[in-house]
Amino acid sequence: MLESSDNLNELPELKVMVRNSQGKYLAQDPNGLFFTEDRKSAVVLRYQADRVQEQLETIRLTYGVALVADPVPLEEIYEKCDQCHDWFMPYMLFFDGTRFLCADCRTRKLFRKGTAPGPTRSLR
Numbered sequence: 001m002l003e004s005s006d007n008l009n010e011l012p013e014l015k016v017m018v019r020n021s022q023g024k025y026l027a028q029d030p031n032g033l034f035f036t037e038d039r040k041s042a043v044v045l046r047y048q049a050d051r052v053q054e055q056l057e058t059i060r061l062t063y064g065v066a067l068v069a070d071p072v073p074l075e076e077i078y079e080k081c082d083q084c085h086d087w088f089m090p091y092m093l094f095f096d097g098t099r100f101l102c103a104d105c106r107t108r109k110l111f112r113k114g115t116a117p118g119p120t121r122s123l124r
């Protein structure tokens, strides 16, 4: 039962949704777990941290229910910062009118703006 976080992947961790044989998604509300066709309410699990494969195997052996882990594309979970091109959770990004920026890039941009030389008079 040794768990090591030393070999952390550079990439964001693989996220999965769990689907049943009818293709419905595993979802959760205060009453518990259920299956739904609504992809947006599906539970998103971390494939490794949540031991998804192990849990699905347990469910299959215990209940005879075959469930599948369906990888969620990065773009569905994360948004890319248009400046540094790192991936962030959507709520961590700011839209400045033209681009999505992470907090760092946004701060840098504001700073640059404040210290940048004024508009050049190259208009004719």
Ligand SMILES: [Zn+2]
Pocket (backbone or CB within 6 Å): 081, 082, 083, 084, 085, 086, 101, 102, 103, 104, 105, 106
């Ligand atoms: Zn950025």
